[in-house]
Amino acid sequence: MIDGKRTVDDTLFTDTPEGTALRGSRCDDCGAHTFPTQGGCPRCTGSAMREVPLARTGTLWSWTVQGFRPKSPYTGTHEPYGVGYVELTGQLIVETRLVETDPEKLTIGMPMELALVPFRDDPDGPVHTFGFVAVAS
Amino acid sequence: MTGVAIVGIGMHRFGRTEGVSGRAQAVHAARAALADAGLRFSDMQFGFGGSHSAGDADTLVSELGLTGLPFINVANGCATGGSALIAADAAIRSGQHDLGIVIGFDKHPRGAFNTDPGEHGIGAWYGETGLMVTTQFFGMKIQRYLHDHDLKAGVLATIAEKAFRNGARNPMAWRRKEMTADEIAAAPMISHPLTQYMYCSPGEGAVALVLCRADRARAYTDKPVFLQGVAFRSRRYGSFEVFSPWTAIDRADPPTVEASRAAFAAAGVAPSEVDVAQIQDTETGAELMHMAETGLCAHGEQEELITTGATAIEGWLPINTDGGCIANGEPIGASGLRQVHENVLQLRGAAGEHQVPGDPRVGFTHVYGAPGISACTVLTR
Numbered sequence: 001m002i003d004g005k006r007t008v009d010d011t012l013f014t015d016t017p018e019g020t021a022l023r024g025s026r027c028d029d030c031g032a033h034t035f036p037t038q039g040g041c042p043r044c045t046g047s048a049m050r051e052v053p054l055a056r057t058g059t060l061w062s063w064t065v066q067g068f069r070p071k072s073p074y075t076g077t078h079e080p081y082g083v084g085y086v087e088l089t090g091q092l093i094v095e096t097r098l099v100e101t102d103p104e105k106l107t108i109g110m111p112m113e114l115a116l117v118p119f120r121d122d123p124d125g126p127v128h129t130f131g132f133v134a135v136a137s
Numbered sequence: 138m139t140g141v142a143i144v145g146i147g148m149h150r151f152g153r154t155e156g157v158s159g160r161a162q163a164v165h166a167a168r169a170a171l172a173d174a175g176l177r178f179s180d181m182q183f184g185f186g187g188s189h190s191a192g193d194a195d196t197l198v199s200e201l202g203l204t205g206l207p208f209i210n211v212a213n214g215c216a217t218g219g220s221a222l223i224a225a226d227a228a229i230r231s232g233q234h235d236l237g238i239v240i241g242f243d244k245h246p247r248g249a250f251n252t253d254p255g256e257h258g259i260g261a262w263y264g265e266t267g268l269m270v271t272t273q274f275f276g277m278k279i280q281r282y283l284h285d286h287d288l289k290a291g292v293l294a295t296i297a298e299k300a301f302r303n304g305a306r307n308p309m310a311w312r313r314k315e316m317t318a319d320e321i322a323a324a325p326m327i328s329h330p331l332t333q334y335m336y337c338s339p340g341e342g343a344v345a346l347v348l349c350r351a352d353r354a355r356a357y358t359d360k361p362v363f364l365q366g367v368a369f370r371s372r373r374y375g376s377f378e379v380f381s382p383w384t385a386i387d388r389a390d391p392p393t394v395e396a397s398r399a400a401f402a403a404a405g406v407a408p409s410e411v412d413v414a415q416i417q418d419t420e421t422g423a424e425l426m427h428m429a430e431t432g433l434c435a436h437g438e439q440e441e442l443i444t445t446g447a448t449a450i451e452g453w454l455p456i457n458t459d460g461g462c463i464a465n466g467e468p469i470g471a472s473g474l475r476q477v478h479e480n481v482l483q484l485r486g487a488a489g490e491h492q493v494p495g496d497p498r499v500g501f502t503h504v505y506g507a508p509g510i511s512a513c514t515v516l517t518r
Contacts, residue, residue, distance in 0.1 A: 009262040024383075032374070035383040036260065043374045043385070062284075064276030064328040066267060071251040073264030083273045083328075085281075085384065092383045095268055103329045108284050119266055129266040 005116050005128045012036055012130065014053045020116060021053035022094065022130060033092040055088040056114045057135065063098060063106045076119040086112050086132050097131040111135040141229045142354035142361040143516070145174030145347030146478050149242070151465040152311030154341055159191025159244030159468075162343035164200045166471075167240050170345035174357040176236075177202075181347075183228055184208035185221040186240035188470035194240055206237075215417070215504050217241055218344070218473030219369055219512020225348050226367050235350045242343035243468030250339055257380050257508055271419070271507070272336060274379040276328030279422025281377075283330070286437045288425070290330040294318040295443050296421035297335045297463055303450060304464025306490040311340055312464040335421040340466025344474035346481075360485045362500075365515045366404030370396040372509030379507045393417075393430040396511040397503060401432065404515035408432035412497035413483045414454070415476035417505040418461040428456065431503050431513070455493045458483060469506075476502035477514060484518040 002013045003020050014023040025037040028050055032043035035054060040047050063084035082098030084106070099117055100106055115133050118126035147169025149162035163186070171178060178201045186194030187210055195208040213220040218241040228234045249272055254263040263269050283290060298318040304310035316334060324332040347357070354361035372378045375389030401408060414433055418424035425443075429436040433454060442448055448456040459465060459479040462472060480500030482488040500516040 008265055009260055012260075012262060032385065033383075062277040062281035064273050064280060064330075065326070066270065066273055067325065067327045067329070068249075070267050070270045071248060073251065073253065073261065073269065074267045075265045076267050081267060083268065083270075083277065085277060087386060091386070093386055094383045095381060097266060097268070108281065129262065 003116060006125060007116065008119070008127055008129045014051070016053045016056070018056055021056050021114065024052055024054040024091065025049040026052045035092060035094050054091055054094065058086040058088040058112055060106065060108055060110045060112055061085040061087045061093050062108060065101050065103055077121060081119070082106065084132065097129060099131050099133045139230060139232065140351030141226050141364040142349055142351045143346050143364060143477070143481055144349050144354050144357040144361055145170040145176065146481050147171070147173060147345045148309055148475070148478050149343040150309050151342035151468065151475065152340055159188055159242050159341065159343070160197060160200070162244070162341065163188070163194070163197055163240050163242035163345070166242065166343035166345040167197065167201055167238060170238065170347045174347040176347060176357065179204050180236060181206055181238045182234040183225070183237035184240065185211055185224040187211040187217040187221060188241070188243045189214065189217065189245070191242055191244040191470065197240065213510060215469055215506025216369060216473060216510045216512040217470045218477070219367070219504050219514070222364070222474070222477065222514060223367050223369055223512065226364055229348060229350055235353065236347070238345055238347050239474065240343070240345045241471040241474040243470040244341040245339035245468060248339070252380070252507070259380065259382060263382060268382070269380060271379055272328045272331070275420045275422055276331050278377060279426065280330060282422065282426050288437065288440050291322070292425065292440045292443050293330065293335055293421045294322040296418070296424050297321045299449055300418065300457060300461050300463035303458055303491055304460025307459045307464070310460045310464045311466045312460065331420050331422060337419050337462035337467045340468050342465070342468040342471045342475065344471045344478050346474060346477060360518065362481045362484045363517050365406065365517050366400040366402070367512070367514045368396045368399035368403060369510065369512045370399065376509060378509030391430055392509055392511040393427055393503060393505050397431040397513045400513035400515050404517070406499055406515050406517070410499050411454070411501045412495070412499050413458060413480060413493045414456050414501040415459070415461065415479050416456060416503040418457055418463050419467060421463065423505065424457065424461065427503055427505065431501070450491055450493055458488065458491050458493055473502070473504040473512060476504070477516065480516050484516060
């Protein structure tokens with residue numbers, strides 16, 4: 001449970017004073033970030049990775065809208081969903097579901113913030129994953 | 138060190154062939170390639186091959202002949218054929234063997250690929266939440282590319298129109314019905330900005346090639362085609378690749394740039410000398426981006442080349458003359474070798490209705506795939 005919500009994988013998340021953030025890792029030697037966490041650094045090939053919370057806000061780097069329901073291993077509901085990459089300044093560009101599904105309302109460069117969003121209904125209730133939503137400007 | 142020649146080519150028609158297994162299609166292609174070179178399987182000193190979903194290539198010997206040859210399975214996703222060719226090239230160029238065969242084949246179920254994230258070292262959450270979908274990646278890559286290079290999405294339909302036009306002229310293609318750019322643009326949206334007919338589909342098919350030392354090629358054919366350069370590269374930190382839960386903010390050249398550069402360097406050929414090119418068009422955005430990533434043109438130039446017909450069979454830079462993945466589908470194990478098969482036909486002057494005019498001399502092939510790999514070849518006659 002994260003913030004009282006069931007999630008697809010609790011290890012993706014971490015608590016910060018500002019709220020739930022994605023749990024990433026940062027290389028002590030070269031400063032490269034990854035998501036999720038991993039032991040080896042993809043940039044300098046070292047292994048000095050340390051867990052860090054990733055930024056909760058960023059800007060939309062690219063996007064699309066998933067127009068058909070993916071086959072297994074997808075377990076989510078039938079509704080269309082947005083998919084994007086969001087640039088977290090100084091860290092990395094993370095792939096994410098987007099709450100917005102209208103192509104007219106998605107623009108590269110728009111500010112966004114992290115949210116926990118439901119994607120599947122289990123008998124015990126909705127299961128959440130991370131998504132990004134536009135920040136009201 | 139000797140060069141390497143392709144002296145026999147064989148193919149099982151791409152598309153859907155009910156009741157014929159992928160392995161049977163591979164055997165068909167292998168026998169056709171051997172017959173083309175006037176050889177028997179017992180003449181083969183080695184084999185390299187692979188498929189993604191249709192079984193192990195090395196088991197084909199039970200049908201082709203139990204001759205004791207070393208037959209090594211290759212599995213590199215979309216670059217399976219390219220990797221088999223690299224292995225064959227090294228085996229011959231090093232002097233280890235003189236003559237051998239590479240085989241690529243596949244038979245996929247209908248619909249988009251569904252990949253297990255665990256096979257890519259990614260958590261199950263990635264697949265469960267609907268991010269492990271290749272079509273999405275291509276939508277997002279071309280979306281960013283159009284934005285960066287100020288290109289219009291309309292050109293994506295024009296590329297598919299060309300693919301179906303070329304496919305209609307190729308008896309081995311799957312999709313042989315022409316479509317207009319308007320029909321393609323109006324089709325259901327799969328992953329914005331790409332519609333249904335801008336994507337290739339997983340399919341079936343097989344290709345085999347017989348290769349030998351270049352100095353012995355004329356014993357088997359009067360029209361040898363020489364494998365002048367072949368290269369494979371994986372992704373670097375900072376390149377944006379399929380199945381990436383994240384990418385770096387610092388940008389790096391994608392593997393296509395490095396593999397094509399290495400293949401051209403090995404061949405001593407410049408991209409401007411290419412007479413006919415087969416480049417990965419799993420969707421039309423890929424053809425657009427790969428035109429520039431391979432060095433065949435500059436970034437941003439593609440729109441004019443495509444809309445003026447330069448990339449058509451009769452143009453000065455013919456691309457995907459057999460209809461590419463869009464008209465042939467993508468049987469993963471066979472797809473890269475299909476491109477080489479098409480270029481051999483073109484350089485022999487034997488491509489029939491889809492023959493590039495003017496006796497092409499230099500051919501180029503390029504594949505791209507998960508998890509960020511590319512294999513390229515340069516062929517000459």
